[in-house]
Amino acid sequence: MKSSGLFIGLSTLDLIYLTQNLPEPNQKIVALDQTIAAGGPATNAAVTFSYLGSCATLLSAIGIHSMSQMICSELETYAIKLIDLDPNRSELPSISSIIVTQATGERAVISVNATKFQATSEQIPSDILEDVAIVLIDGHQMQVSYAIAQQAKAKNFL
Numbered sequence: 001m002k003s004s005g006l007f008i009g010l011s012t013l014d015l016i017y018l019t020q021n022l023p024e025p026n027q028k029i030v031a032l033d034q035t036i037a038a039g040g041p042a043t044n045a046a047v048t049f050s051y052l053g054s055c056a057t058l059l060s061a062i063g064i065h066s067m068s069q070m071i072c073s074e075l076e077t078y079a080i081k082l083i084d085l086d087p088n089r090s091e092l093p094s095i096s097s098i099i100v101t102q103a104t105g106e107r108a109v110i111s112v113n114a115t116k117f118q119a120t121s122e123q124i125p126s127d128i129l130e131d132v133a134i135v136l137i138d139g140h141q142m143q144v145s146y147a148i149a150q151q152a153k154a155k156n157f158l
Helices: 041-051 068-077 142-154
Strands: 004-008 012-019 033-039 055-060 081-084 094-101 107-110 134-137
Touching (some): 004 041, 012 068, 033 041, 033 068, 041 055, 134 142
Parallel strands (some): 004 055, 004 134, 012 094, 055 081
Antiparallel strands (some): 012 033
16 A cells, blocks of 8 residues: 655745856856756655655645646646645745756755745645645645644644
């Protein structure tokens, strides 16, 4: 039987650029390569968990913006079950711009993270812990995370 994991927190659309160096102030540089991917700590953990052969459920706020659909598409690619904390939200999802230096792998990241939307515990499905073997909380949806941790404790899950 496959393990089932619940991953709670941030989902972003990551715009990732590979460069030789980080830009100086007021400098424009040309990237060596680029990619767009779903990101965020909980999302990255869910993708890895699924890639390694386990069943992952992501509890995050993504919404219906056209850029949100890029996140959802990648989650489908990795067979991640998404429970969207705000499925009708039409605002832009969190976007991260990431510059990775080729020689060292060091990076610079800018994002608004989950500062634009915090879900409430009322948005949690009542059966959220059913068939869950592991829970990861990334710290970006704290009210939801706290409520689920309390549920887990009450069920002697922790």
